[in-house]
Amino acid sequence: MNAKLAMVIDSAKCIDCKACVAACKQANGVSRGVWRNWIKEAVPPVENGKLGRGHFQPGACMHCDEPSCVIACPTGATFKDKADGSVVIDPKLCIGCGNCIPSCPYGARFRDPVRRIADKCTYCPERRAAGLPPACVDTCPTKARVFGDISDPNSDAAKLLAANQGKVVRVIAKQNDTKPNMYYIASTAPDGWAVKPVNPLSFDALSQVVAPLVKYAVGLSGLGVLAMLGRQLLVGQKPDVGTPHEGPEKDKKEDGHDAR
Amino acid sequence: MTPANNEIKRHDPSDIRIHWFNAACWLVLLVSGLGLIKNDKLNPLGAWLPDVLRALFGGGSAGGAVLLVLHEVVGVVWLVGIVIYMGVNAGGTRFFLREIFSLRPGDFTWMVRKMLRMTVGGGGELPPQGYYNMGQKAFAQASVLGGIAIGATGMILLASDKILPASVVWLVGWAVTLHYLAVGLVFAGLLVHIYMAAISPEEKPGFRSMFTGTVPRDYARHHHGLWVDALDKGEPGAK
Numbered sequence: 112m113n114a115k116l117a118m119v120i121d122s123a124k125c126i127d128c129k130a131c132v133a134a135c136k137q138a139n140g141v142s143r144g145v146w147r148n149w150i151k152e153a154v155p156p157v158e159n160g161k162l163g164r165g166h167f168q169p170g171a172c173m174h175c176d177e178p179s180c181v182i183a184c185p186t187g188a189t190f191k192d193k194a195d196g197s198v199v200i201d202p203k204l205c206i207g208c209g210n211c212i213p214s215c216p217y218g219a220r221f222r223d224p225v226r227r228i229a230d231k232c233t234y235c236p237e238r239r240a241a242g243l244p245p246a247c248v249d250t251c252p253t254k255a256r257v258f259g260d261i262s263d264p265n266s267d268a269a270k271l272l273a274a275n276q277g278k279v280v281r282v283i284a285k286q287n288d289t290k291p292n293m294y295y296i297a298s299t300a301p302d303g304w305a306v307k308p309v310n311p312l313s314f315d316a317l318s319q320v321v322a323p324l325v326k327y328a329v330g331l332s333g334l335g336v337l338a339m340l341g342r343q344l345l346v347g348q349k350p351d352v353g354t355p356h357e358g359p360e361k362d363k364k365e366d367g368h369d370a371r
Numbered sequence: 372m373t374p375a376n377n378e379i380k381r382h383d384p385s386d387i388r389i390h391w392f393n394a395a396c397w398l399v400l401l402v403s404g405l406g407l408i409k410n411d412k413l414n415p416l417g418a419w420l421p422d423v424l425r426a427l428f429g430g431g432s433a434g435g436a437v438l439l440v441l442h443e444v445v446g447v448v449w450l451v452g453i454v455i456y457m458g459v460n461a462g463g464t465r466f467f468l469r470e471i472f473s474l475r476p477g478d479f480t481w482m483v484r485k486m487l488r489m490t491v492g493g494g495g496e497l498p499p500q501g502y503y504n505m506g507q508k509a510f511a512q513a514s515v516l517g518g519i520a521i522g523a524t525g526m527i528l529l530a531s532d533k534i535l536p537a538s539v540v541w542l543v544g545w546a547v548t549l550h551y552l553a554v555g556l557v558f559a560g561l562l563v564h565i566y567m568a569a570i571s572p573e574e575k576p577g578f579r580s581m582f583t584g585t586v587p588r589d590y591a592r593h594h595h596g597l598w599v600d601a602l603d604k605g606e607p608g609a610k
């Protein structure tokens with residue numbers, strides 16, 4: 112069976128130390144000025160005139176099962192890896208068109224200012240290959256982040272999910288459940304920050320107007336060629352059929368010049 | 372080489388070279404380009420096509436990356452080749468552009484009647500045509516204007532992940548859209564072009580001329596009467 116890598120997070124344990132953000136940047140050599148993961152903060156409630164406890168929410172690319180970013184990528188440089196379920200960017204195939212950035216409702220993607228292509232959380236493939244968990248998970252001092260293959264019942268992530276069955280929540284995009292693989296235990300805050308996935312106008316024009324238009328144009332032209340070919344084969348065409356006839360005078364003049 | 376008495380020069384050797392160079396580049400760019408589109412909303416013929424093409428070059432997105440490099444290299448070679456041709460045969464380029472963009476009375480009638488004649492039959496007498504007939508002019512206009520659009524948007528796409536900042540990704544997005552549109556429309560015309568040039572029996576001498584450079588005077592008079600008239604009046608022909 113194919114693996115389904117996921118992150119199960121107990122955001123109540125998060126102390127906003129941002130070690131995960133720093134560890135990710137260091138482990139992956141993420142460019143200056145951009146980050147692959149984050150900690151969001153819920154506005155602390157005011158209780159009896161006093162500021163209550165805030166709530167911190169670690170996050171990153173949720174490696175969705177129905178990723179809207181994949182739909183927006185023209186080249187397939189962003190795709191869902193069938194073997195482990197992660198959403199991958201092939202940097203060699205990405206042309207930096209930027210379509211996937213607004214199409215991610217979670218703001219997980221950015222255009223790397225140095226490499227000029229899309230970038231986001233990769234679940235640290237080099238570390239995984241060496242048998243290590245992703246850097247953010249490894250470094251978390253309170254173990255708020257748990258990572259693993261949730262299709263394998265023996266993984267820590269699957270066990271944690273099973274132990275909290277019915278009490279798991281997800282942050283979901285407006286009007287579009289992309290089936291994120293980031294699970295928060297019991298409850299989390301802030302919520303409602305995910306936006307609606309939007310494709311750039313140029314992509315909608317391409318997929319809804321230009322692509323069908325080209326199909327019709329090529330289809331029509333192909334039909335025309337078939338009609339001509341059919342006529343050629345059925346009716347036959349002597350090389351002279353279809354030549355212009357410019358009236359008797361002209362023909363005479365032409366004959367005079369012809370070196371037949 | 373001076374053409375035999377009953378042969379008229381139609382294409383300069385540089386014209387012949389650029390035509391076949393362009394056609395070869397188009398073939399490679401079209402196939403590799405089809406392998407670069409992999410998106411369920413865009414695939415012109417379904418996902419199997421990019422999958423098969425990528426499988427030939429290592430499979431998956433890595434195979435796509437090889438196709439991308441091939442597409443970029445051949446795309447630049449194509450543009451450079453065309454610019455070199457325009458320098459080598461500037462006169463021929465000017466002649467070509469003047470011919471294909473000059474429409475004469477009767478061209479529209481010719482186009483309608485020719486289309487009827489070639490498909491359902493009938494259509495009536497065809498008005499005389501010049502160096503290129505209206506069908507050739509229409510396709511040549513499409514390939515010149517389409518070629519400019521394809522070349523310009525291709526350069527933007529090439530520059531996208533090399534020099535362009537994030538603030539102009541909107542331009543890159545529109546370049547993708549326009550690139551697809553221009554290639555699609557020129558390709559629609561190309562189907563007819565290849566049929567007329569290589570398969571239709573009545574144009575056989577025209578096909579041969581794209582190798583030899585000359586056409587029989589007979590053929591030229593019947594198909595391009597106004598061109599022969601002009602030659603007979605002493606006007607310069609193709610350069």
Ligand code: HEM
Nearest residue numbers: 393394397506507508510511514561565568569577578581
């Ligand atoms: C197998 C492919 C092709 C064949 C057999 C072919 C054949 C020909 C022939 C025989 C001519 C000369 C017509 C004449 O002067 O009487 C011609 C002209 C021309 N070809 Fe092609 N061609 C091919 C591909 C292409 C491609 C890919 C393009 C551009 C996208 C192209 C663009 C043109 C243009 C612009 C002309 C001059 C105008 C015209 O005759 O329509 N050709 N071609």
